[in-house]
Amino acid sequence: MLMRTDPFREIDRLTEQFFGTTARPAVMHLDAYRDGDHFYAAFDLPGVDPDSIDCTVERNVLTVRAERRRPTGDNVELVAAERPMGTFTRQLFLGDTLDTDKLEAGYEHGVLTLRIPIAERAKPRRISVTATANGNGRREIGA
Numbered sequence: 001m002l003m004r005t006d007p008f009r010e011i012d013r014l015t016e017q018f019f020g021t022t023a024r025p026a027v028m029h030l031d032a033y034r035d036g037d038h039f040y041a042a043f044d045l046p047g048v049d050p051d052s053i054d055c056t057v058e059r060n061v062l063t064v065r066a067e068r069r070r071p072t073g074d075n076v077e078l079v080a081a082e083r084p085m086g087t088f089t090r091q092l093f094l095g096d097t098l099d100t101d102k103l104e105a106g107y108e109h110g111v112l113t114l115r116i117p118i119a120e121r122a123k124p125r126r127i128s129v130t131a132t133a134n135g136n137g138r139r140e141i142g143a
Contacts, residue, residue, distance in 0.1 A: 027090075028043050028044065028045065028064065028066070028088045028089070028090040029043070030042065030043050030090065032092075034118075037117060037123065038115050038116065038117055038118065039098055039115075039116045039117075039118060040113060040114065040115055040116075041062075041092060041113070041114045041116075042111050042112070042113045042114075043064055043066075043090065043111065043112040044110065044111060045066050045068075045088070045107070045110055045111065046110035047068050047110065048067065048068050048088075048110070049067070049068075049069075050107045052066055052067040052068075053066045053105075053107060053112060054066070055103075055105050055112075055114065057094075057100045057103060060093060060095065060096065060100075061091055061092070061093055061094070062091065062092045062093075062094055062103075062114070063089065063090070063091050064089070064090045064112065064114075065087060065089045066088050066112070067086065067087045067088070068083070068084070068085050068086065068088070070085050094116070096119070096122075097118060097119055097121075097122035098116045098117070098118065098119060098122075099116065099117045099118070099119040099120075100116060102116070102117050103115070
């Protein structure tokens with residue numbers, strides 16, 4: 001379904017712990033799960049304008065980009081700035097068992113949810129067995 005490897009995540013965590021700094025921008029948090037014949041990925045993107053969200057699939061790599069901007073204007077005075085702003089990017093490496101041609105995306109209540117069907121070739125299927133008796137108690141296929 002989904003490859004769980006991000007070779008830089010552990011390095012970034014250790015760097016942040018050691019130096020007390022954030023090595024990379026804030027993470028786009030994700031839940032990923034399978035429900036029946038579909039795979040879901042839900043990304044937390046509160047405060048993001050839906051028009052700034054960009055989802056692309058190239059081969060088996062899904063890339064999600066989104067941008068959160070600070071309010072601007074002549075009368076805007078910034079009092080506290082704790083939420084990360086700017087462009088967020090997250091890549092997922094999808095398995096061959098997903099049908100990315102039928103991927104659907106929706107954004108509601110600050111959560112981007114992607115719904116990807118499981119490919120027909122990856123679903124369990126019953127194989128019919130045909131056999132004929134040859135008279136000696138054994139069965140041969142294709143006889």
